[in-house]
Amino acid sequence: MSNELLSPEEMSEADRLTIAAGAIDGIGLMRRAGEAVAAEIFRRYPAAKRVHVLCGPGNNGGDGYVIARCLATAGVDTVVWASGTPKPGSDAALAAGECPVKPRSLANFAAEAGAVVVDALYGAGLSKPLSSEAARTVGVVTSLALPVVAVDLPSGVSGDSGQVLGHAFRAGVTVTFARKKPGHLLLPGRKLCGEVVLADIGITDGVIARIRPQTFENTPALWLDVFPIPGVDTHKYKRGHVGVFSGGPNATGAARLAALAAARIGAGAVTVLSPANAMQV
Template sequence: MSSELLSPAEMTEADRLAIATGPLAGIDLMRNAGAAVSAVVLAHFPVASRVHVLCGPGNNGGDGYVVARILRDSAVDVAVWASGSPKAGSDAALAASECPVRPRPLSEFVAETGSIVVDALYGAGLSKPLSGDAARAVEVATELSLPVVAVDLPSGVSGESGQSLGQAFRARITVTFARKKPGHLLLPGREMCGELVLADIGIGDGIVAQLEPRTFENTPPLWIGNFPVPAVDAHKYRRGHVGVFSGGPSATGAARLSALAAARSGAGAVTVLSPANAMQVNAAHLTSIMLHKSDSVADVQEFIGRRRPSAFVLGPGFGVGEKTRDFALGVLATGQRPDGRVDGLVLDADGITSFRDAPNVLFEAARRPNAPALVLTPHEGEFARLFPDIAGDTNLSKLAKARTAAERAGAIVVYKGADTVIAAPDGRAAINGNGAPWLATAGSGDVLSGIIAGFLAQGMPAFEAACAAVWIHAEAGSRFGPGLIAEDLPLALLPVLRQLAERRNEVTAG
């Protein structure tokens, strides 16, 4: 399965390249698209009393005319409602001329219970709110609760951002072509699309590769080649050592969740770095996870020099303030030390909030030569504390916000939510599509931080480690289902990790 996502502009360029390369002309691609949509309609709605095909003036409408022709040839009762006429000489005009169903003005659109709607008005390329006849068509379909099959993307939903631009169709099924768009995965677009069907219309992988896409759907093919599987002769420190900073005696649980997740994700050794006054509390709850006193930056530096950990988690339950900032900057400065350096720091929760008044200090430290990879894992509120201007820019999608923040920070940004976006400073970004509502529980984010650190410690590149952790975290939550609490997650990871390890071995053997 291909992981690339194409923006509407990139999809337009893919169409152009495919037509220029041949052997298919534009009308051939349009006919293939219409055939794909028709097949879905016939398969899912075999007893529909009537199919109303709503056609816009562009290529999306051209697809609709093909749909209407094929359905009529299949003895389906079809009505076509047109918003304007296709441009003379265009592929859409040719498709309209081949359609035996006489179009009626969209302004006169009426429908009946038991019918369905094929939305071929505007698709992913729309950049302004629906108005006039198109907006009224949404109202008609909504009032009658008619099933909608959307061509490419429900009209009124941005293919770039997933945002509803005003009124928009809520589709039962959306059929898109060649590659998914960001708007298919970003909320609320993901919910507006209903079931998503990806159809091959003749735009090959080589065409997509020429575009050099930088946006991906976060699925295993994106990172399975880097997924860590220990060698036969591996020992615990070769599998990586993670240090997790603990808060005081009344706030130790979050760090232990992160530590257990790091261990379950494959790190060979995990140490909780605890203030002296919380040592007994932590010791009472830890067995395979080690414990080390760390009250000062000097303690942390001594630990790094002597035990050579590969990655750290800082923030969960740690507290907000100067000590947090000093510990984070101390870890990021290890690239300049001859006696041991760290590969990555996962900064979450209080770790992020501690830099709300001095974000540039953090970003400058992350950008120093040889600095450990910095992974920031903010939810929406924490993102706004660290990047207030980016968060407040209503012209930016969640994808664009994460990308802009990652570039500014010189860090991997995991912008959490039901549609988590993972972005790297080099412009790569992935949108997660398997988010589970059961993960909306206290401590879930602490587990995610631990998984990321566990993968970093095992040598995964930071972007791939973050992507893998987000997907696995969500998959484990989905499989567990109702009743999930954060303490369940580390064990819930096991079947997911086992299957991925088997898949990684298959990739290696192949």
């Protein structure tokens, strides 16, 4: 069921279980993630003059190095800005080693109008405010009004709560993997994600079922099979009768709104119970 939400910890477990099953290794998942984001960039920004890819030291940054490799290999003018160095021997280090673009220090970040920014700094797992150099980068990108493609979640937004941890990027599109995270739907993170694209990187429904997530996006798939849909020949009084108590002449608005809402969701009959002196209103 694709309306399941995964916390950052559950997403890490989904990665672990997928790798343990042997179908794909860690660097394979990273390559698929980066390729999915690169495909969105090609589709949305085919005329971009330059793409600045911001890479953190962890797996989110590893996705960024894959993205930069895909873009550069396709002939896109690509600049990589790194915050820290991936741990030696990690999947992110392997991805960085495969990237033909030499990284520059994020502390010196500079960009120009017409460019696109890929935020692959920290993603959903961040639990503390952005570093000063990352916060400065947010300021530069915001001042230039550059379009941002976020990997997993805009850096600075909590994947658990959607809260902004000091500073955060405002993305036009966010590409996440396997399942959405709470931070994609909860304010203010929801406003900072832009359009959320869910990419399949090979984490199966069976793996998600083993995690047994308990948080879900409220879509019809969650409740439609138990929604009480009446038959076409059902009498109105078998479809629920709602009574709404109204206040006096100057206090009828809430009752009217509630009555209209009850009628709209399918109540068979709705009665507004009003004091005599408010009847004319």
